[in-house]
Amino acid sequence: MLLFGLIFISSCNKLENVADGVKLIIDYNLIETTVDVQFFDAATGELIGRNGDVSVNVKITGPDKDGVMDITGVQNEDNQYSSQRGIVGLALIPEAAYMPSESRPVVFNMVTELSGYLSTSQKFTVVSEGRNQYRINMVRLDNPPQGVAVNRESGVTSAINGRIESPATVSTSSGKATIEIPADIVMRDSGGNPLSGSINVDVIHFDNTNDEALAAFPGGLMPTVTRADGSVADGMFYSAGFVAIEITDASGRHAATFENGTVRMEAIVSPETYNPETNSPVAAGDEVPVWSYDENTGEWKEEGSTTMQLVNGQLVADFPLTHLSYYNFDWFYGDYCYQGAAFQFMADSPITGCFLMQGTMYRQDDNSYLMDVYFWICPDEPVYTSYAPSGIPVKIVWGEGSNSTIAVAPSSQPTLINDLCASSPIQVDLVYSPGNTTTITIDVEAYCASEPNVIIRPSFSAWYCAINSWNWMPVTMENGYAEIMGVEVGETYMVGVYYDNQWHETEVVVTTEEYTYVGIELPTEVCDEVFGY
């Protein structure tokens, strides 16, 4: 009996150690839809703040703003976020109300601001779950891209209690946009406060025949508009030019409304501009709608129309402004589809991992820039166009993808498409040349110091780039596991993640195919915000 007593006692002691080394491991896989946005300088093509020196301030507005959050599941106060390394990683709340579908797209607007850059915004229409990649080109006012002319003049006139004392005229250096401010007009900011003191004026003109300018077009060329009759429509702009005007006083108040008169805006329109209503270049006598932009909603409002006039041999469009905004001369084409044709990316040899393909879409009618497109391609998963113009022939010129080993075959460069909303699939041929590259796997586990036995295996977007290249490419991490294909043995790469308005990165010298990062301690504030401990 003594023997059995000892056995029991021994067993009890051992029971205390049964759970030793065993953890509660959580697959932090709550996110179904991610929205990754990269901010580029429109002139240099570089990520804004790639060195970590500046951050773009982002505010989410629009009908589904409450469905947008940080990828850790935290929704910031006032829906405001800031970029790191030129990247913002957001996600949709995985609730039924924000489950994107063709019948119920999730729509929100991203208002972006950065000192020294023209404020802009971009509307996002998400129609399916998965990874969504976007690009916003921002115009640096002291170094604009080709096709964008900026004139910033200080002290052009003055105001007393909102009333402009003397008339002023400000033009861009190219002379393509001019505003005329009459005397005695009263200017107030959006809060109804009158401007006073010295008046500064910024006039920025976007040339509609220049691709760089169109790519930096605030709000893009696939907008939601409110027509003159009050109806709301989605569709596509055929642009005849864009003018951004900012009027500020000495206190920094921005003019928003006018009383006792109008400000005259005049723009010179390129004769190469395509008029879709006449299917020919624009001509004197053609009528073009005028739109104002609400950057909070990312939507354009039809203010009226103007008739092209021939003045000194140049086509001129002018319009009296009753309030201050960004203005646009555009023909609107309202036929589109939320989810269009399927793309089939066919490689000449099997590709096992996921990768990103980027392209620029042009309209075939006038060969003008339409939008940047991104496709996140995974084996055996269909890829669809979303929010595409219907019945309009377009072409996609493919750029570099996320992987240097994958290129679009000459037979598909560019890819010509008659109708993005047709049911027939669009085939894009790829050439896969793995060469001296390999595929590495990364295994990540993190924890909070206050709960070391709870291990978190993250699932969200990550980024990587060759060291010092700054060309961050996306990679998906699921359940703490990420696979990066096409990296070169011996080369050094940076792998980073964006969450909680912060950027975290690590350097990886590729010497083996498997990298394990366990025991990463999460910042206390993240543990507190996300897990509550």
Place this chain on the structure above:
Amino acid sequence: MSAQELYEDVEYTSEESIDESRLGIGVGIKMSTFGPGIEAIAAISPKFHLRLGGTFMHYTYHHDDKNIEVNGSADAHLSSVSLFANYHIARIFFVSGGILYNMNEIGLDGFFTKSMTIGSLEVEPERIGALDFKIKPGSSLTPYAGIGIGRSLSKNGVVSFAIEAGAAFHGNPKVELKATGMLEPTGSEEQRQQLEDNLAGFNIYPMLNFQLSFRLL
């Protein structure tokens, strides 16, 4: 038969009084750490008994309290088929040995009853998932050894009583670990192996058996 008579049946059993020619068979009921069961006993000789038995018990405890975050259940499935031999080494003492077909299985499961708040998200219990943990003997065929007092088959009477303690050597326990939802990685092979390693010392299952037997022939 009273307890006193049972005691006397055990008490009068002695080396001197054993009738070497008295063979017999009987049946018994028992309550053991393998659960309640029955047994057929054959007395090959007064000192040597063969026992073929079986046990079965299934007990489930559900902890169901919506006021706390985690509920679960414990499930004990105890069953065995045994073939033992008893040899009386002294007046009322015997040693026992044999083999068990061990079908014991202990299970625990747990699941969340309330949503969890993660950041701005309310995560439903179904999404969080559940944990299911089972322990089985390392070997189904389990050698057994024990010692006892009393008789598994009465020498001269009808009823006998025996108490027995021993150990079944079932080998290092096998662990099944399953997890669903967000907890799925908790059920990884590494975690399961870690639990098996931690339980590796528990290779003996203690046996305590109380048996009441009836001589038929």
